Amino acid sequence: MAEVGPPQHGHGHGHGHEQARGRRLLSKLRHVITPHSHDSADKTDTALESSSRGMRVLAISFAALIATALVQAVIVALSGSVALLGDTLHNFADALTAVPLAIAFSLGRRAATRRFTYGYGRAEDLAGVVIVLLIGASAALAGFEAVKRLINPADMQALGLVAAAGVVGFLGNEWVARYRIRVGREIGSAALVADGLHARTDGFTSLAVLLGAGGAALGFPLADPIVGVLITVAICFVLRDAAREIYHRLMDAVDPKLIAQAEEILAAVSGVERVGTVRLRWVGHALRAEVEIGVRHDASLIEAHAVAVEAEHRLMHELPRLRAATVHADPDGPAGTDHHAVLLTHR
Structure with missing residues (x-):
């Protein structure tokens, strides 16, 4: 104007x-x-296209994370690994982080009103805050489990299957992370980027299961909790990056x-x-x-x-x-x- x-x-x-x-x-x-294209249909179509891409990313990544968790669940049933069970439940829960983002993208399609004169696009930033809180909870849970295992070491069974499940968890989460981060940056969605970083932290958690199984196989049972502590530190760095991304959006940077x-x-x-x-x-x-x-x-x-x-x-x-x-x-x-x-x- x-x-x-x-x-x-x-x-x-x-x-x-x-x-x-x-x-x-x-x-x-x-x-x-x-009537000019920038003020009417073309602008609306571009915004809807971005939201549609975001919704498509959420649907595909949700399916990928659920599939990853299901594969891990099968191995949990065969191995009885409590550590892998925790990682599997974690992946199921993390797949559900797509819900607040999907709600935000849906809200973002609404037209501006006399109360919300700029529209509902800021719902994405609120979803980003939820995702940052989930990353923080992931770090806290991973650290708690690692410290508990250091205090009370436990033997692991079926190490080969547990290691395979760790690889599956890492690959599934890393693919989802790359996909969400790439599309999030292309459409300018900080919340989707933060959710991609969240998936990356889950990949680190799954990798900890793999490394811990390797250490146990070599006769060093404390390898699992030690690696868990290191992974918690790595998650904290990812948490810092995601929080900074959302903070910048909330502060109009x-x-x-x-x-x-x-x-x-x-x-x-x-x-x-x-x-x-x-x-x-x-x-x-x-x-x-x-x-x-x-x-x-x-x-x-x-x-x-x-x-x-x-x-x-x-x-x-x-x-x-x-x-x-x-x-x-x-x-x-x-x-x-x-x-x-x-x-x-x-x-």
Whole structure:
């Protein structure tokens, strides 16, 4: 949405070339008034496509984790391994982390209302908080089990099957982690990335079962709890990364490179004399922008508006995952003039 600052009175337009320029500007404004793809169907379709990809990732990864847990459950029945039983139950529970994300993606499809004027995209950030809490719970549970096993060592049976189950658990979780993280970054969903990191922690837990079985096979029963402690430390590092990702979203942080890219795009627009404040924020997996530009102080209202519209148009085309932009045009000059003097006491 383009905005302009205080209107400036244009000069006479009686000459032919001035009239031609006016017609060109009116033509541009007609383009603005006509329903534009960035403000209607295309933007909505792009947002729905991103949500659909997220839902598809959740469904496929949910199926993969359930299959992994079922394979482990069969081996638990054959081996009687309590450690593997814990990992199997953990994988079943972790498959269910897709539920809050699926709810968030579904909510994100809802249209904005007079109460939720920016829509429901922030539901993804709330789901991300839940996932971070689940990663923290995973770290606490893994650490507790490892310390308990250090205090009370226990023998393991059917080590070969237990080791195989550990490999299955690691491979299944790592595949899900890579899939979620890749698509999450492509569609800009911090919550999906956090959930991918969560799956990676579960892979580490399964790997601990494998390494512990190997140590027990070599006659060192304490290998299992020691490795468990090390894996708990690794999960804590993953927890830090996931928490930082969600914290940045909740605090409206963006990559400074995106700000620099937006400034370059605006500076290249014909009629932009200077680039002022540029603000970006994530709403779900979409970006919104609020920018200020300076135009000639003697430009007419129509000319200033046309420059603002072109700036918005360029931003929408060239800035990745940008769904909406508000461009405010201020008169640039005359020297020493403050066009916002009346607002100084409010800033």
